[in-house]
Amino acid sequence: MFRRDYLMNMIEQMTEAVGQILQLKRELKHQDALLVIDELLDKRFGLSGKLIRSLSDKDLMAVLTTNGVMETDKIQAIAVTLKQESELHAELGNEDASFASGLKALQLFMRLSLVDAEPTLANPSKEAGELLERLKAYxxxxxxxxxxxxxxxxxxxxxxxxxxxxxxxxxxxxxxxxxxxxxxxxxxxxxxxxxxxxxxxxxxxxxxxxxxxxx
Structure with a gap:
């Protein structure tokens, strides 16, 4: 019961945040959208955005695993957020930043797919395939x-x-x-x-x- 309530709350918050980011993108307020992402990464996942970006995908998943139980919902949320960040940077012409965020999201989605994570926020396999296609020039x-x-x-x-x-x-x-x-x-x-x-x-x-x- 507790996990279901937690999961529903996370889905609601992530849906609201992504909706806000997409609206800002439509309004061409990309820097404002990036600030929303910074705030989301800093406040929503129990880790700082700086730490999330600096840890390898493998280490990040280890940090979000307690007593052998991986917080796949939280990892999905981080991957979704980083994918949005990558797309924003791409539209701003920040190629290096776009690649870095997209690459981290790709790795997280592939690892989630490999452990058969339940697709609560996104389909990890589908997202990984789309990111591989987008990053194929690199x-x-x-x-x-x-x-x-x-x-x-x-x-x-x-x-x-x-x-x-x-x-x-x-x-x-x-x-x-x-x-x-x-x-x-x-x-x-x-x-x-x-x-x-x-x-x-x-x-x-x-x-x-x-x-x-x-x-």
Whole structure:
């Protein structure tokens, strides 16, 4: 009962805040909208906006986990807020700031998707896909690509995960053994799932054989 009331209150407050931000955007009051975001990050989540922005996505999720229970609703709210901040900066031409906020939001949404977080404020999988599309013009850091590969695999987008893993292997960010482990995990999937993921069983086996021949 308490959690439901807390969740409903959070949804109501976030809906109101996002509505205010969108209205300010329509009125071309982008700086005012950014101030609303600063206030939201500073006062709503029990952490300062400065800390939220400085912590890595992994550390932020650790801070918002108590006794093994992750506050996925709060993390979703932070990700939604950072996505709005990224869009505002983009419209203002602040490319670096837009990328930084968008990247943090992307990582949080991918991690939420990987833990099957209930989509209370947003659909983490859908949001992650949209942010990846919006950030595709940028070269993502290796650690984000590693998370992307994990997320794509979790989404059943096996061909996409393979492409990212090979990019990482070429850059020396992952080993051939890690790519081999990816293929071996796929061998446990049924043929229909592999086909849907763009990586039929024969291609999985070909990938394994190619790695073995290059050892």
């Amino acid at each position: 070269e993502l850091p290796d650690h984000v690509k590693q998370l992307q590969a994990e997320w794509l695999e979790g989404e059943g987008q096996f061909a996409g995960a393979e492409d990212v893993l090979y990019e990482l292997m070429e850059d020396g960010a992952v080993t051939g053994e890690e790519v081999e482990a990816f293929y071996r995990r796929l061998l446990y999937c049924d043929d229909e799932k592999l086909e849907a993921g763009g990586l039929p069983r024969e291609e999985v086996q070909y990938g394994l054989d190619s790695l073995a021949s290059n050892k």
